[in-house]
Amino acid sequence: MVCNVSFDQYLESDTKWLAFVRAVKEAKKAGFAMWLYDERGYPSGNAGGITLRDHPEWEARGLLIADTESQGGPVTLELPPGKLVLAGAFAVRDNNIDIAKRLDLTAQVRDGRLTWQAPAGRWRVMAITENRLYEGTHADGNLHAKIPYINLLMPEPTARFIDVTYGGYAQHLGDDLGKYFMATFTDELSLMSLFLRPMPYRPLPWASNLPTEFRKRRGYALDAAILPALVVDAGSAGEKIRYDFWLTVGELVSENYFGQIQTYCRQHGVLSGGHLLAEEGIVGHIPLYGDFFRCIRRLDAPSIDCLTSVVPAVPWFIARLLSSAAELEGRPLVMSETSDHSQRYRPSGDQRPKRVVTEAEIRGTCNREIIAGINCITSYYSFADLSDEQLCRINEWVGRCCTALRGGHQVADIAVLYPTESLWSKFVPSRHWTKEAAAAARIESLYRAAAESLFAAQRDFTFIDSRALGEATVESSVLVHGQLRWRVIVLPGADTMPLAAWENLAKFVRQGGVVIALGAVPANSESEFPSARVQEVAKEIFGESGAGSSSAREPQSRVNAAGGTGVYLPLGLESLLPIVLDGLVERDVKVAKAKSPLRVTHRRLDDREVYFVINDSAKPWTGQVDFAATGTGERWNPATGQREETWTTSAAQLSLQPYGAALFRFTSSKPPRRRTITGGGLPNLVLRAVPGAEPTMGHGEFVRAELAPDVAHSRGGSPAWQAAAVLTKGKVDTHLFLQFHYSQSLDLSDADCLAIETWVPDGQSTPSQLLVILHEEGGGDFIAEAGRSLAAPGRERTFVMLSRFQLAGWSKDDDGVLDPKRVGDIRIGWGGYFGAEREKVQFSVALPQVGVVIRNDK
Structure with a gap:
């Protein structure tokens, strides 16, 4: 039970406190398990408005950035509200700016507007102001109370929040809050530097103490001259600035909010708990927290x-x-x-x-x-x-x-990196959510693909950060962190980490460990972008070609004398991860039936091996399950709480109801057998075109569009089409999709993925992600992101696993699960985009292909 003092006269009524204390004590007598909720609604930190009372200087603040591109000629830029910090223009060369060569346009600012006659060439024009963060943020858009919010970068507001909130509970219930509560619960706090609705400018977090803390921690000044690198790509120097900025932000949020609450709770005998805002998307973690993983470690x-x-x-x-x-x-x-x-x-x-x-x-x-x-x-x-x-x-x-x-503790052979540092170096702020952070979104796509494919393959894993990699010890071919032992490390989109983490990974591989990199290879340390030493590590782990450009298109593997293995899967082939793993480490839990809906986890507790097996399907399931276990086994039924079977083998015949489950306990287990791949041992992805179909086009009311054959990109057996659109109204929800319709449903039941080949013209800045929709004949629409930004020029071929398609929010379906045997439409396009009037959005797409993974058993 989650409880708090009455919201009426919140924290300030003796009568309400008496009622609360009486209720808590009665609930304790009745045996309730209680959590202490720390806010009048959410987000936590405001104490219902008390925290900021008499302290407006503690309100969340940010840098607001208006920017535009020019090819020369007149430029007009409306300034964001607030105090002007910078107005300037930068020449763009090779898609980067040089922050040392800024043209100061401060004199061109009049009455809240920057006007300038740009010389010929490509220019990025920018105005940065400093102001409160409220309009368009979670403070303004949450469903509870629309009031100003505190600044998490500063220690003072959180100290005040703790004093009036946690201190109030301690005053009325005593200093041992753990006597009554399992834990406290802090809710959806954030830096507010992310817009939940379209805004005309971009936000970055800011506070009066940030420049001082930055200089103290990083050793150089956080002044106006380097701020543009946080917004626009500025080469290797810009990557270092981004790394240092977001590291500092993450440290301050972790220390000043989570750390203060954790310290207070420990002093008062209770666990500090809570949840963060927008946990699902890791790109959004950057503007909301700086370092999400560092923060949740303090809970x-x-x-x-x-x-x-x-x-x-x-x-x-x-x-x-x-x-x-x-x-x-x-x-x-x-x-x-x-x-x-x-x-x-x-x-x-x-x-x-x-x-x-x-x-x-x-x-x-x-x-x-x-x-x-x-x-x-x-x-x-x-x-x-x-x-x-x-x-x-x-x-x-x-x-x-x-x-x-x-x-007890989790037992998993695999750890997947949460790629914080790589996100830092790629992240740029957006006018709406994180839609303009295309490079960071690609990392998130790889991260999600790794997680989803492991989940679907009955491969349990642990998410880890670079700190865990640096702190872990290498024991033979195992990376050990406390009681956790990993034999495989997966790096989704990771090219940047502290050098100590890279060095420990290299040591791990030298002693027989496995590292699998998806879409990127080691390139940068915390201080060098790129780092020659990190590039040497990449070469040692993955081999010569694997140490080259992260855009390399061929899979690469290297096996050393100790059996240590490095595997690189380029962008688009991350879906092969489970198959690669099958060639390296046997599964802890084996399921005889392919594409089974079973999902598993394994824990070691009370000197027993405990497995939880669920049927993640609305249909019943029957089959055999084999465990990497030894000794006597037991099966327990969660529906009855009874032990239903005992046996002395590691295999069990299992029947589960829809969304059913079973618990298994064994006296011991054995590590799954390690395998060694050889040259040519990586799996192959075989592609075949879907049946030919001439696409039609559907689009929103405020989109003017043309669909035409794309002769330049068409090949024999692989025609391509170009969709060119112009938005006729700005700041409204727009969409456009090409639709390949099949009067006779496609059977994609043997497919693992769809391969989508697309082209985007140079200079297009549309931040929207390409989407793919599969329509189930007689059912609903199922949607997945293609992992491709419409702001990334050139050709890309992306692979969308069928397992990643989810029922679209606007659609209905009997069971909510895509039936791959009844695909009536394939739609490719973009949607949910709030662009500018007269904005051009163009892309070309080839006839989709179906991908089937073929194992290479050499």
Whole structure:
């Protein structure tokens, strides 16, 4: 149960405090497990407005950037609100600016507008102001209270928040808050430097103490001259500035907010818990927190919220992210606020009917969270149309599963890097969410592809940060961090880390470990962009060609004398990760049936090997499961709490109901067998074109568009088409899709992915991501991102795993899962884009191809 003092006269009414204390003590007597919620609604930090009372200087602040490109001629730029920090122009060469060669345009600013006659050539014109962060942010757009928010970069506002909030609870309940509460819960705090709706300028976090802290920590000045590198690519010098800026921001948020709360809670006998804003997208983590992973490490009871109970859309990966931080820090408690909010909440004017989730869907939702490391679920469900009997079944199921899996530690051979530093060097702020951070979005796409493919392949893993890589010790061919032992490290889009982490990875491979790089190879350290030493590490791990450009198109592998293996999969082939792993390390849990809906996790607790196996499907499943276990085995049924079977082999015949599960316990386990690949041992991806079809085009009301054959990019058997659009109105939701329709449904059941080949013209700055939609005949629309930005010029071939398609928010489907045997349409295009009037958006696409992975058994 989550509780807090009354929101009425919040924290300031003796009468309300008396009522709260009485209720808490009665709840404790009744045996309730309680969490202490630390805010009047959300986001946490305001204390219902008390924190900023008499201290307006503590409000969240930011740098606001208006910028445009010019090819010469008149330039007009409306300045953002606030105090002018910089007005300048930079020549653009090879898509980079030189921050040392700024043309100062301060004298060209009049009445809130910059006007300038640009010389011939390509120019980036920019105006930066400093102002409060409120309009367009989460403070302005949340559903609870639209009030100013505190600045997390400063220590003073959080200290005040703790004093009036946590101090109030300690004053009325005593200094041992752990006597009553499992943990505290802080909710959706952020730097506010991300816009939830389209704005005419871009934000960066700022505070009066930031320049001082930056100089103290990084050794040089954070002055106006270097700020443009945070917004526009400025070569290797710019990458270093971005790294240092976001590192400093991450340190300050971690120390000044999370650290202060953690310290207070430890002094008062209670775990510090909570969840962060927008946990799903790791690009957004940068402007919201600087270093998300550093922040969640400071939570003693890390938590998430899960707002959907449509099971295929349940974000298991954020549960695994938060639980991974708990594993690294040795924290036993990981919580989720779980609900059917997305199925029930409808904003004003939204006529969609509310969707009633079933008992099975709630069970499936909780299964996904539990298998990803959640072991305490706080329900915010409506429980519409469920009987008391059903409610009892759900609660007993969740209670048994969480109890059986809490404690001990995760057992997983694989660790996946959370690529913080690589995101820092690629991130640029956006006018809406993170839509203009195309290079960072590519890293996120690789990260998500790695996680999703491992999840679907019954390969459990731990998310780790570069700190864990640097701190871990190498024991033979295993990387050891506390009780965690990894035999394979996956690097999604990672080209930047501290040198100590790269050196430890090299040592790991020298002693027989495995490193798999997706889409990028080691290039930069914390101080050098690029680093000659890091490039030597890349060569040592991946071989000569693997140490070259990250845009290399061929897979690369290298095996040393100790069996240490480096594998590089270029952008677009990250979907081969599970197949590559099968050639390197046998699975901890083997499922006989291909493309099984089973998902698994393994924990070691109470001197037993505990496996949790779920059916992540709305259909029943029957088959054999083999465990890398020895000794006596037991199967426990979460529905009854009973042990139902005992045997002495490692294999079990299993039948699971829709969204069912089983718990297995063994007396011991053995590490899955390690294999060694040889030259030519990497799998192949075989492509075939879909049946020929002439596309049609659909677009929004404020889009004028033409569709024509693209002769220049067409090849024999692979025709291409060009869609050229102009937006006729700015700041409205626009879309455009090419549609390949098939009167006789396509059967893609043997396919692993779709291959989409596209071209984007030079100079296009549209930040939207390319989307792919599959329409199920007689069912719904299923959508996936292609991992391709419409701001990235030239040709790209991207691969979209079929397992990544999710039911679109506007669509309905009986079971919410794509049936690959009944694909009626393939649509490729862009949507949800709030561009500028007269903006041109153009791309070309070839006839899609189907990809099938073929193992190479040499």
